Amino acid sequence: MEWLDKDLVRTLRNIYSRMISFAFVFLNLLLSGKTLASPSASGNTVNVGYATYLGNQSFPNTVAYLGIPYAEPPLGDLRFRAPLPLNTTRVSQETNGQIVNATFYPDFCVQGTTGAGDAGGAGSEDCLKVNIYAPAGAKQGDNLPVLFYIHGGGYVYGNPRNWPFDDWINQSPNVVIVSVYYRLDSFGFLATPEFHDPSIGDFNAGFKDQIQALKWVNQYISAFGGDPDKVTINGQSAGGSSVELHMVAHEGEQLFSGAIAQSVYRSPLPTPEERQPLFEFYSSYAGCASGTVAEQMTCLRNASISALARAQDAAVQGHFNASLYNIFTPVLDGDLLTGHPTKLFEDGLFTHVPLIVGSTSNETLSGGTNISLALKEYFPALTQTDIDEFVAEYPLSLFDSPSQQFQVATGEPDVICGREAMGGPSALRSNTWTYRYNQPNPTSGSDVVAHAAENWMMFQGTNTGFNGTTTFTPQTPIELAFASELIAYWLSFVRAGDPNTYKLAMSPTWEPYTPSSKVRIVLQQNPQNITTLSGSYMEEQPAPETARCQFAISKVAREQN
Numbered sequence: 001m002e003w004l005d006k007d008l009v010r011t012l013r014n015i016y017s018r019m020i021s022f023a024f025v026f027l028n029l030l031l032s033g034k035t036l037a038s039p040s041a042s043g044n045t046v047n048v049g050y051a052t053y054l055g056n057q058s059f060p061n062t063v064a065y066l067g068i069p070y071a072e073p074p075l076g077d078l079r080f081r082a083p084l085p086l087n088t089t090r091v092s093q094e095t096n097g098q099i100v101n102a103t104f105y106p107d108f109c110v111q112g113t114t115g116a117g118d119a120g121g122a123g124s125e126d127c128l129k130v131n132i133y134a135p136a137g138a139k140q141g142d143n144l145p146v147l148f149y150i151h152g153g154g155y156v157y158g159n160p161r162n163w164p165f166d167d168w169i170n171q172s173p174n175v176v177i178v179s180v181y182y183r184l185d186s187f188g189f190l191a192t193p194e195f196h197d198p199s200i201g202d203f204n205a206g207f208k209d210q211i212q213a214l215k216w217v218n219q220y221i222s223a224f225g226g227d228p229d230k231v232t233i234n235g236q237s238a239g240g241s242s243v244e245l246h247m248v249a250h251e252g253e254q255l256f257s258g259a260i261a262q263s264v265y266r267s268p269l270p271t272p273e274e275r276q277p278l279f280e281f282y283s284s285y286a287g288c289a290s291g292t293v294a295e296q297m298t299c300l301r302n303a304s305i306s307a308l309a310r311a312q313d314a315a316v317q318g319h320f321n322a323s324l325y326n327i328f329t330p331v332l333d334g335d336l337l338t339g340h341p342t343k344l345f346e347d348g349l350f351t352h353v354p355l356i357v358g359s360t361s362n363e364t365l366s367g368g369t370n371i372s373l374a375l376k377e378y379f380p381a382l383t384q385t386d387i388d389e390f391v392a393e394y395p396l397s398l399f400d401s402p403s404q405q406f407q408v409a410t411g412e413p414d415v416i417c418g419r420e421a422m423g424g425p426s427a428l429r430s431n432t433w434t435y436r437y438n439q440p441n442p443t444s445g446s447d448v449v450a451h452a453a454e455n456w457m458m459f460q461g462t463n464t465g466f467n468g469t470t471t472f473t474p475q476t477p478i479e480l481a482f483a484s485e486l487i488a489y490w491l492s493f494v495r496a497g498d499p500n501t502y503k504l505a506m507s508p509t510w511e512p513y514t515p516s517s518k519v520r521i522v523l524q525q526n527p528q529n530i531t532t533l534s535g536s537y538m539e540e541q542p543a544p545e546t547a548r549c550q551f552a553i554s555k556v557a558r559e560q561n
Contacts, residue, residue: 044136048223050088051095056103058166061136061173065224067106070216071128071209074183079301080190082202083128083212105131105161108468110305112156112185112328113313120157120185121309122467127181130213133165135173138225146226147494148217148256149179150210152237152452154265155329156185159468163459171484172491172502176226178217182209186312189328190300192279193272194293196334201297203272203333207249210242214255232258232494236455238329240264240357244422247351248344249336258497260356260490263363263451264418268379268560269340270325271332278328281320285311324380342556345425354497355426356490357419358435358520361449364411369402371409378414381558390555393548407448413559415451417549419520420541427513433499434513434520434541439482443473454523457483458490482525485534489523506534518546 044055044063055065069091071083078084107124114120138144149165151158160179168177182188188206195201202208218228233256235243240261247259283289286307288299300308315326330337344350366374371394372387382390394409396402419434426432440449441456443463455462461473475483485504492502499510510521518541526535552559 045099046134046223048220050092052099053102054099055132055134057136059136059170062166062169063134063136063138064164064166065102065132065134066104067102067129068132069129070180070213073126074128074187074205075125077301079125079187080201080205080297082205082208085212086216106181108159108161109181109184110187110309111159111467112309113316114157114466115316116466118466119309120313120467121306123159125183125187125305127183128209128212129181130216131160131165131179132221132224133169133177133179134224134226135169135176138176140222140225142225143222143227143230144174144176144225145230145495146217146221146228146232147175147177147491148214148231148233149177150182150233150235150239150242151179152235152239152263152265152455153184153464154267154327155189155206155238155241156327157468158184158238158464159470162462162464162468162470163455167460167483168487168491171487172495175491175494176221176224178213178221178226180210180213182206182213186282186308186328189330190279190282191272191275191328191331191333192293193276195272200294204330204336207242207245207330208336210246211249211251211255214246218255229257231256232260234260234262234490234494236262237452238265238267240418241267244341244345244418245330245337247353247422248339248341248349250338251336254351256351256353258354258493259351260493261418261422262357262454263359263415264357264422265365266342266414266418266421266559266561267329268325268381269330269332269337270381270560274325275331278315278320278325281315282311285314285319324377340556340560342421342553342559342561345422346553346556348425348429350425352426352429354431354493355422356433356435356493356499357422357426358437359416359419360437360451360453362407362411363415363449363451363453364407365414365451366406366410369406371406374406374410375413378410379555379559379561381560382555383558386555386558389551393551398544412545412548413552413555416545417552420546420549421553423513424515427515431497432513433493433510435510436520436522436539438522438524442479454486458486477531478525478529481531482535485536486523504534506532508534508536508538511538513541 044057046053053065055063057063106129109127110123112120165177183206195203233243241264243259243261283296286303288296320326368374396405399405423434437454441453461475462470464470485507488504489499493499511519522537524535526533
């Protein structure tokens, strides 16, 4: 019997080895991106008219279609230009009736440095794709509401793979979710005044990527069961800033019917002229300093990704001192973006749709300890008088410590006041809800509820790293219960334009923010770790915070946000 047992073990090992070998062959097929013959494909396919895509069934009720192109690859002469609509004839000819494998995540867009001493440069320029998460069996005519998600990362870095939505569909298989890849850093936001001549280049190419993706969704999402007339745009940080920009941009057509803006990155929106010193530094560092701007652009379009990645990183690593506008973000191009969003919201010149807007309790995007220096670095156009007035608004006597004073004095104009800057004007015209997210990221080792804390909770314990990487941390039962509560509020808003309609039974009613009732929900897990009880509650927006934010909003001309 002993020898029989050993033979059995050897046999089982051989079978296991063959299975592993087959798995690696199949994995290589998936990673190759090659098309699959249609007769052998599973039922998780969607025909969009010019191609058929095979999705990955991540849950019994959830299919993820990953890396679906929405525009032409921005390569060669298309580098630094607005995206071209997808050439569906080309795609149809290339696929030749075969099913396209969309079961693995695509290459993400070229990354910039996070500013933590790392070098960017990972990724690909051929990245204008979307990930689509849909209920299993969703089909044309289902008319499911759509969530269109725009990732954060300061317009400099970010990889949609790090914020997956499979769990969201699994919890609520009655929506379709689209997550967009868009060009980042210099590849998406290079600017110089000469771009007013479109033969030389295009302003805000990365933001125009988002618009093109929304147009693709408008045309094709019905094939995945989605309703193109019921699209909610949602983003966090630079994604929240993008939501704000979409609400004020001259896009020619209304591509969304609701908006969720999380922790809006209230960065300056400078002019192309204010960006010119950065362009000159960048082109020089990349080896393209000579000639006219048109000739420099030809050189930059022929440069390697590595040369451009080093140049864009160098600007924020201390090599560029000619101007404090040292990162590549959207600019006032005078056509698509014609004014500072805060002022346009004040004047009512924005798309009036139902809105959720909020921030975390303790966030700031500034570093250091000197409030004056931090404000000047974040808002280069502020005068010394402006800064003195800011400091006077935040006397140390109002705070428990100098660190808290710094956090509030910088965090409110940096991020937090986006709640008032957008929510106040929106509440005059549309149903509006605001929030304060109050649950720390448990892996931070701190009680501070910092920027992006809600991402950890809403996306499977994600902590993003360098060059498109992330680490997922298992979540406890109370964390999973709280994540479900957040997802329910968000998707109720997507489905009904109201976060309460399909909220969890244990969750409190999220009262709207109005001019006469400045209330917000505090989102947090149950403090006694009871999974069947919510820890969230309503509160009045503190009057001192409202007054300070009104002061910050009054500085829009020089904050440029």
